[in-house]
Amino acid sequence: MHRIFLLVIIILFIATSVVVTVIAALVPKVLVQPTDDRFHQERFVIGFWVDPPADERMDERYQEIANANFTLVFGGFGAKTDEEITRQLALCDQYDLGLLVTRHGKDLDTLPDGPACWGYMLLDEPGPEKFPKLARKGRIIRELRPGKLAFTNLLPNYARRWRHGGGSYDEYVRRFCEQVDPDVLSMDHYPHFRADMDGREDYCDNLAVLREYALKYNIPMWNFFNAMPFQAHTDPTESQIRWQIFTSLAYGAKGVMYFCYQTIASWEFKKANALIAADGSKTHHWYQAQRINAQLKAWGPTLMKLKSTLVYRIAPGHIPSKVLEFGPIEDIQREDRDPHHDYLIGIFDHEDGRQAALITNYHFAYSAWPTLKFRMDPSEIVELGQNGEEVPLRDDSPDLAGWQFRLDAGEGRLFLMSKTEISAPTR
Numbered sequence: 001m002h003r004i005f006l007l008v009i010i011i012l013f014i015a016t017s018v019v020v021t022v023i024a025a026l027v028p029k030v031l032v033q034p035t036d037d038r039f040h041q042e043r044f045v046i047g048f049w050v051d052p053p054a055d056e057r058m059d060e061r062y063q064e065i066a067n068a069n070f071t072l073v074f075g076g077f078g079a080k081t082d083e084e085i086t087r088q089l090a091l092c093d094q095y096d097l098g099l100l101v102t103r104h105g106k107d108l109d110t111l112p113d114g115p116a117c118w119g120y121m122l123l124d125e126p127g128p129e130k131f132p133k134l135a136r137k138g139r140i141i142r143e144l145r146p147g148k149l150a151f152t153n154l155l156p157n158y159a160r161r162w163r164h165g166g167g168s169y170d171e172y173v174r175r176f177c178e179q180v181d182p183d184v185l186s187m188d189h190y191p192h193f194r195a196d197m198d199g200r201e202d203y204c205d206n207l208a209v210l211r212e213y214a215l216k217y218n219i220p221m222w223n224f225f226n227a228m229p230f231q232a233h234t235d236p237t238e239s240q241i242r243w244q245i246f247t248s249l250a251y252g253a254k255g256v257m258y259f260c261y262q263t264i265a266s267w268e269f270k271k272a273n274a275l276i277a278a279d280g281s282k283t284h285h286w287y288q289a290q291r292i293n294a295q296l297k298a299w300g301p302t303l304m305k306l307k308s309t310l311v312y313r314i315a316p317g318h319i320p321s322k323v324l325e326f327g328p329i330e331d332i333q334r335e336d337r338d339p340h341h342d343y344l345i346g347i348f349d350h351e352d353g354r355q356a357a358l359i360t361n362y363h364f365a366y367s368a369w370p371t372l373k374f375r376m377d378p379s380e381i382v383e384l385g386q387n388g389e390e391v392p393l394r395d396d397s398p399d400l401a402g403w404q405f406r407l408d409a410g411e412g413r414l415f416l417m418s419k420t421e422i423s424a425p426t427r
Contacts, residue, residue, distance in 0.1 A: 037146035039119060039183040041220050043098070044300030045255025046293050047072035049188075049224060050262040052276060054084035059091060061280070065261075066095035068275070068286060069293030071300070074257070076102030076121060077264065085112050092116035100151050108140050119149025125188070126152060128165035128172065131179040138180060149183055152176075153224065156189040157206040158199075170209055177213050185214045188224035188259065190233060193240050193364065197232070200362075203244070204313070204344070207251040211308060214252065222255030223248055227285050228263075229271040238288040243364040243410030245292060250346035250360050250412065252308030256296070258289060298388030299414070306348035306356055313362075316340035328357050328381075328420045331373040333402065338369060355419040359405075360412035367409055371402040375420045378403055384414040 051073055052061040065073065079088035085101060092099040093116040101112055102121040111120055122137055123130060138150040154176060157169040164172040176182065189206045191199035207223065214221035225244035229235035236244075245256050260274040263283075272278055275286040310327055314320050320332040320341055327347040334341060342362040350356050361368045374381060382390040393415075397404035405413055 037142040039147060039149035041184065041254060042304070043071055044296065044303050045072045045098075045222055045257070046070045046296050046300075047074055047100075047222075047255065047257040048259070048261035048275070049074055049257060050260040050264055050274065051075050051078040051088070052262045052280075054079040054081075054087065057280065058087060061276075062088075062091040062095050062097065064276075064282070064286075066097060068290045069297045070097065071297065072098040072100065072118065072255070072257075074100050074102070074121060076104075077262065082112070089114045089116050100149065108137065109144050111141075111145065113145060113148075117148065119145070119151055122150055122152050124153045125155045125159070125163075127155075127163050128175055128179075131176060135180045138182070151184060151186070152180065152182065154185070154187040156187055157209065158189070158202060169206075170212075173209055173213050177217050182217075182219065184220055184222060184255075185210050185217070186222040186224070186255070188257075190224075190226035190259065191244065192233060193236060194232075194234055200243075200247075204247060204251070207248060207253070208311070211251045211311070215308065220254035221252065222257060223253055224257040224259050227258040227289065228260055228269070228274045230268045235271065235273060237364070238292070239364045239409035239411075241285075241288060241410075242292055242408070243360075243362075245296070246358070246360045246410060246412035247344055247362075249303065250344045250358050251311055252306070252346065252348070254304060295386050298386065299384060300388075302350075302356075302384055302388065302414070302416075305351045307351075308346060309349055310345075310347035312343075312345040312347070314341050314343045314345065315362075316342055328355050328375050328415070328417050329359070329372060330375045332359075333371040333373065335369070335400070339363065339366065341370070342368070343370065349419070350416065353419065354416050356414060356416050358412050358414045359407070361407035361410060364410045367411075368407045369397065369404055370407065371400070371404050373402065374415075374417070376417060381415055381417040384416065390416065 047070060073092055075088060079085045089099055089112060098118040099116050100118055100121045103111060120141060122134055134152055141148055141150040155163055187210060189203050191203040210221045226233060226236055227241055248256050262276045263269060263272045263274040263278040273283050275283060275289055277283050312323055314323050324330060332341060344360040344362050346358040348356040378393050381393055383393055385391045395403050396406045407413060
């Protein structure tokens with residue numbers, strides 16, 4: 001009797017297994033695959049701090065933002081109430097702008113949503129003691145708003161050591177990545193351009209740390225830079241704004257954000273002159289941003305396909321051929337009468353298998369005319385034009401030997417070519 005009972009149990013088990021297998025085979029695979037609830041950046045970010053007031057001129061102001069070739073709005077200063085944020089989202093959708101909503105004190109499950117909503121601004125410049133709470137909020141947002149960004153902007157490396165948690169800046173960023181598990185790595189850094197206070201090297205060091213962890217965790221890096229006078233900062237020239245942007249690109253940034261767009265009343269900003277003045281009029285910086293952003297926006301689709309592999313600094317006194325050990329550029333030469341070499345070069349892998357090189361003029365006061373020697377025939381190389389089109393190389397000084405390329409102060413030029421056999425591990 002026991003044997004018969006055992007045999008029945010075995011037969012039922014086998015039958016059940018067969019039924020489950022058949023059902024699993026008939027269910028569409030899409031239903032059994034886990035859903036991806038993480039934010040994925042698809043568009044190059046050109047953004048800013050301080051959104052304009054939510055007043056009767058709101059439509060006009062957001063049309064101006066689009067006309068200045070921005071792609072992402074950070075909320076929190078202008079639109080504050082539910083009604084104002086709803087208008088803000090509608091205008092961003094109308095003018096093809098993304099929006100990071102800021103709604104402090106709002107329950108996460110009631111945060112606004114919509115096609116233009118990229119996600120939510122959680123906190124600016126947190127110390128490590130805030131990381132556990134940010135991690136919890138990020139998990140909740142992924143659950144409640146799959147695909148939306150839980151955005152936090154980190155401190156710069158020049159913040160006081162205690163604000164980093166008492167350790168190094170590298171440790172601060174590492175702890176943020178490990179504990180918060182972000183989808184984007186971002187910080188703000190405002191370098192000085194004064195003769196007695198040159199902060200450019202510190203700016204590059206900050207970008208280098210973000211680049212390291214962005215590559216390690218396979219997430220994009222963004223950064224805020226300075227576009228107005230405040231405290232001890234001089235009013236940046238257009239070339240100094242350009243220098244900050246192209247330097248960020250050389251380190252692989254997938255987003256650059258202006259500080260600030262709208263001028264706000266504060267003891268720090270007595271000189272005012274953000275992109276938009278306190279009275280709503282455009283300053284000289286608005287027109288500068290419009291020009292620079294037009295190129296950035298056109299370059300955006302290509303920049304989003306590049307992965308940083310190397311960054312070279314060729315400073316005065318360096319021998320370029322010795323520095324450029326790997327990558328598609330073999331040497332940089334100059335006329336004896338020209339200023340000494342001062343360049344920042346980013347090397348990238350393009351997702352289509354090609355390689356890219358961005359050479360940036362590290363000088364912000366005058367132009368440069370480098371003679372570039374590539375490791376392949378120049379006929380095999382194209383340049384990314386101002387409008388984002390790939391164009392054949394053009395010698396800017398054909399009467400001189402070699403290939404001359406003019407670089408305006410702080411400007412960068414991007415070249416695309418087949419991948420060279422001489423390469424180095426990603427670092």
